[in-house]
Amino acid sequence: MSDALNWDDVRELAKRVFDAGELLLLSDEVLVILRRTAREVAIDAEEAEQALRTVPEATVLLGKMARRIRDGSHRLSRALVQMHRLRDAGDLEGARQQMREVLAVEGVPHYREIVEGQLAEMDELP
Template structure:
């Protein structure tokens, strides 16, 4: 899935989660179910887990929060890691720069963020 396609789904997830966090109840419309169903695998939530969560508003709300959490935390982790990696690379510490990406890969589950970290390792001359 391309970054554009991800943002086409991740942005509505953020907006929906914002509304729910502000007290608006999640309404499980066909559109909301489709969004959650489509977005879950992009953050490494298995189809069966997502389907099970879509059986009630309470579990679907939990799924929504988890999708948003993975998007947000992964983005922050990757941004911090990339900043450190570039700083270390520019200072001539290629091993330290690689280590930043290895540390992200050790904990990151979102495939898009993992792909970015792996790509950076390749650019630095290390293939995982």
């Protein structure tokens, strides 16, 4: 996975397709975006390739990717706020639990790495 994620292109594509009603066109550029993003949001390569064979299936795949990015971001943001609140109040176990709960359901590797980093930082606290 790339060190520098840029999901703006897939977000913009999803916005055009789902909000503006544009038809998804499977150009070479769009295929590159969808393949890369599928990998980055933990969608099996075989599943992605199969979905990229038709516009309707590729559209469903795009929606799945956009949901994983959006839902994971919201879940992580809420948990981080709670974690910081609990940690600042001296409840390190409660703060850790917030992160463990995210790990239990999160599939996007980037978000998982952030959570694991937060847990490691808390493990270093006295």
